[in-house]
Amino acid sequence: MTSSTTIGSNGTTVSPLMNDTMSNNSSTNSTNSATGSTSSSSSSSASNTTGAGLQSTFLQLLVTQLQNQDPTNPMDSSQMTSQLAEINTVTGISQLNTSLSSLSTQLNAGQTSQAALLIGQKVLAPGNSLSITSGTETSFGVQLGAAASDMQVNVVNSAGQIVNTIDLGAQPAGVVPVSWEPVDSSGNPLPTGTYTITATGTVNGVAGTGTTLTTATVESVVQGTNGAPSLALSTGSTVPLTSVAAVL
Template sequence: MTGISSTTQADALSSYRTQENTSTPENELGQDAFLELLVAQLNNQNPLDPQDNGDFIAELAQFSSVEGIDNLNNSVDSLLSDYKSSQALQASALVGRQVVVPNNEVYWSGEGSIPAMVEVEEGASNVMFNITSDDGALVAQIPMTEALPGENNVLWDGKDAEGNALPPGKYKFTATGVVDEKAESFVVYGSARVNSVTLGDGSTMLNVAGIGQIPLSEVREIAE
């Protein structure tokens, strides 16, 4: 009758480590590898000096833990896949719509209105929303007499100070006001129409007219 030697168990461990080195980092100790190691240990143990019951139960507990981790990883992968599909569906629904994004340069198509957002500071007064052309000329101003601290929505109809429709092209939004008797500039978010959506590895990009690519996560508001 042949008894188990420490060399036999070491060989089993060595075989596992070889598999471990060639496996992916996400599954260094898989369920199958752990089970094979446990079976090899049982097959080669000394019948006259079998493994202690407590040690065996501990190894079974470790096996259950490995199985649980594998199941958890599969569940997380499934949830991540569902999330990406949901995000892609959400992004595709934005094609053709206006979105407010952290960019104060907008493209005026000649039709409709362009929504924007201004972050007004506490105690601000005489808040003015300014529209300048691509060459830097001031073409229109909108007084924000009812502006409150925080985010305020503004809608520009594409007309100049005299009420004339401006030609299509790029324009820039800025906002100014007075805080503690000092002139201040406020953060402005412009908007643009979503032309298409690009789905990448772990990210969803909106291809916005006149701006370029904007991550879906940076959209502050979806305009009507």
């Protein structure tokens, strides 16, 4: 047996069955709402860790602000719009950095393949230690950043004495290869050994120096600190691929 409940003074009645149904629906909706909020919150926190997630959240905040503002006294949304533009800029820069990093990796891989072709080849690379075999012609080079009106190369022995000065005369900017029969200033053959060379002269009207280049054989290719390939030379030194001045 059921009884009715009277609502208001006009005699409207509601049955207990309807009351129970409304209560159950209200309880169910509250539970679903809470569950949905928890799920939405978890999903939102996961997606907000990326630039795209921040942008989406910012748009939601902007739309919510516009929907809930007082039509007679609207809020200034220019600052939010400006911040949204900044987020777009940061996201774009991040994507550009990723693309450039990928491109750099590909370029380094291509350079490594090209450098491998130099294994066993003789090259001119920065250095000042010159190995001389008595009676055998040797080669080296000088690299100039600007044209020189006069350039000389001093050859120094292990005792620190200048045993010869090679006059190269006027030379243009760039790499100047030199083939030289190892003799002293009197024309006598120099003994076999290791010598040091320095390049001095006149550049743009003032005293200047040049970068000395020595001959070495490429033994292997190694990866440099920045990922670019470097060459391990027979002289025991390792130089970046970009520093090789000439292939002999």
